[in-house]
Amino acid sequence: MLKIHKLFFRSFLLVFLLTVFTITFVVYFWAKSLYLKEIKINLSQNIDAFLVLFDKNSMSDAKNTINNLGEKLNLRVSLIDENGYLIADSEDFELYENHLNRQEIKEAKNGSFSSYLRFSKSLKKEQLYVAKMFKLEDKSYFIRMSDFTNKIFENFKKLILEILLYILLFLSI
Numbered sequence: 001m002l003k004i005h006k007l008f009f010r011s012f013l014l015v016f017l018l019t020v021f022t023i024t025f026v027v028y029f030w031a032k033s034l035y036l037k038e039i040k041i042n043l044s045q046n047i048d049a050f051l052v053l054f055d056k057n058s059m060s061d062a063k064n065t066i067n068n069l070g071e072k073l074n075l076r077v078s079l080i081d082e083n084g085y086l087i088a089d090s091e092d093f094e095l096y097e098n099h100l101n102r103q104e105i106k107e108a109k110n111g112s113f114s115s116y117l118r119f120s121k122s123l124k125k126e127q128l129y130v131a132k133m134f135k136l137e138d139k140s141y142f143i144r145m146s147d148f149t150n151k152i153f154e155n156f157k158k159l160i161l162e163i164l165l166y167i168l169l170f171l172s173i
Helices: 004-053 062-073 103-108 150-172
Strands: 076-081 086-089 114-120 125-136 139-148
Touching: 004 114, 004 125, 004 139, 004 150, 062 076, 062 086, 103 114, 103 125, 103 139
Parallel strands: none
Antiparallel strands: 076 086, 076 139, 114 125, 125 139
16 A cells, blocks of 8 residues: 555656646647747748849749759748749759649739648658749749758757756656
8 A cells, every 4th residue: 555655756746747748748839830930931031032133034044043042041942833833943853743733832823922831742851831923024933932840849859858857857856
């Protein structure tokens, strides 16, 4: 039969661990939401800056422009024509299918920014995509930029390990 202090300790430990895991779960999704909001803002600003500098002369050298931009910003950058075909992509774009039915492209047709979080089949990682339609010489194009979201989970894993270490240290004392 358990003594009262052992029963109290087990109850305390159970409540403590449940509280820690609940708080951890809530903080993770809260931090992820904030991080995704910041990525959207940054990608939107990058697209606006790109559109200011991009003109009809750049269209002939779109592949190099997109590759350089993707490399400098450490983002995936895509230039898509009005039919959904990739003109240029900072990744190896010969492997990709038509993009017209992608959610971010569908929503960008109204001329404003659209964003969509999904798993990239080609890169095999979750990415946040932000796209915007623009016109150049009476033709419509889409510029799309995306960033990986795996940084959120990697940083959070480090934080969880530190917290668990402190909890174990506290419990051992």
